[in-house]
Amino acid sequence: MFKNKLVNIMIVLLLAIALIGTVTVIIINKVNVKATNGKPSIDEIVKYSSEIPEITTNLRNGDFIKISYMIQTSNKDAKEELDKRDFQVKNLIIQQLAQMDSEQLKQKDSITLLENTLKDKLNGIMQDGKVVRVYTTSFILQ
Structure with missing residues (x-):
């Protein structure tokens, strides 16, 4: 006991x-x-980000734009998926810009609105994680 x-x-x-x-x-x-x-630390942001090199395309009103992006994803798998979807990413960017004119892009906060719209559209195609943020790294409007 x-x-x-x-x-x-x-x-x-x-x-x-x-x-x-x-x-x-x-x-x-x-x-x-x-x-x-x-x-996330800046090292994590860079590690999980994909660069979209400069895209030149026409706007709705006939002007053209040169623009490039850095797209931050939520994790390694999301970054790998985004890299594979490179052609779809470029297509979404071109389609969005083709609907806009230069006057819209000159408005206050237009870049932020465009980044948020692209983020939402990209998240619509993502399966392994998500896009956390879209950063515009170059922007030339002519």
Whole structure:
């Protein structure tokens, strides 16, 4: 009978230590996430981003634009998928720009609106992750 009590006490102590250890690990992970504000580092942003080289295309009103992008994805798989979908990405960009004219692109916040529209359209075709942000890296309107 004494042995059963001793075994039960040891089991309870081991479970208590395991519980304390688990709670400690969870707390440490939460503190680390808060320390980085949940935002990826610049190294992670670059690692999961794809560059879309300069595209030259006509606008609706006959003017033309030269534009290039850096597209940030959510993870490695999403970046790989986006790289494979390069032709679809360029197609979506050209289609979007063909619907616009130079006056629209001269408006305040027009670049941000275009980036957000492209992000939404790209996320519509993505299967392995998502597009987090579209950055315009060059923009020449003529």
